Amino acid sequence: MAVNAPRMRGALDAVPAFEAGLSRFGPVQHRMNFNENHFAPLPSVLDAVRETAAGFNRYPDMFNSTLIEAIAGHFSVMPENVAIGAGGAAVLQQLLLAAVDHGDEVVFPWLSFEAYPILSSVAGARQVRVPLSGVDQDLVAMAEAITDRTRLVFVCNPNNPTSTAVKQDALDSFIDSVPERVLIVLDEAYREFVRAPEVPDGISRYRDRPNVAVLRTFSKAYGLAGLRVAFTVAHPLVARAVRKTALPFGVTRLAERAAVASLRAADELFARVETIVKERERMRGTLREQGWPVARSEANFVWLPLAERSAAFGEACRRKGVFVRVFPDNGVRITVGEDSANDVVLSVAAVFARR
């Protein structure tokens, strides 16, 4: 059969295929496996989307100038520092396509965001995975993994799925030690949930570093996961390249208007973020009282290092109507959800703690 089929790229063999059915939720009532924001959209943002919906027979603004200017204004950078895409994953892909030629190396921590190996392979890069040290990124080992062939390195701050963040001193020395020709992508998808003062804000701290591109998304704290919009703040030359590798018209007018309305409603949204942070601390406190060694989280999820019991834990939660994200033989990532759903997971954890 394969004889008559067109040849597909060998690099894709290592990429997991999304099979129909995998995303079916069945009787599950709570999705705590995607790090979504469980709050429903803000009325002001929903209104902006509704007003825009009537115009979807038209293409969006090709340059998304309104959103780029709004982001630049909000984060006190120039519009030429900003490039956007249809979600953080799209912007990561644009960054890879902008920096990496076939066979170049991409360095990233592992375990980390699952899109890094997938998007690196799709871009034709060679993956260099640097193991975590416990639950933390090992920036010294990552710096050592950089060779003449390295074009891009991902730092995930805080790290998905282990929830911990690298601190300013370590990040400063890492960035100092990386050659300027290597692009450092500082993935701050969860920046708004960071509370530890020693974790730097990438945009304000590294904006003058030509080889640092900071990734932010509207999917998590801003609650726009379903609309697909995110951005990078980078050197104008990098941002320009990232605009070139974008899919034309990828960011819809609905997403653009929702993002602009969300920046306007930032105070209201951040009150919700604060609620999620408080609930995260309650969950971590309870888990630690149960005896679990749960690391400090700077994101909207907690990491339970269940090792070989991860799958059983996920199944026990699913039977109670809650989906958590299982990393087999490693751990479970639990998104902070509604209080009642969190309580379900905490009660399952209490049972597992006694075993």
Ligand SMILES: *Cc1c(COP(=O)(O)O)cnc(C)c1O
């Ligand atoms: C969620 C996430 C993103 C971006 O996700 P999008 O939904 O594509 O915006 C980027 N990086 C990390 C580490 C994430 O967890």
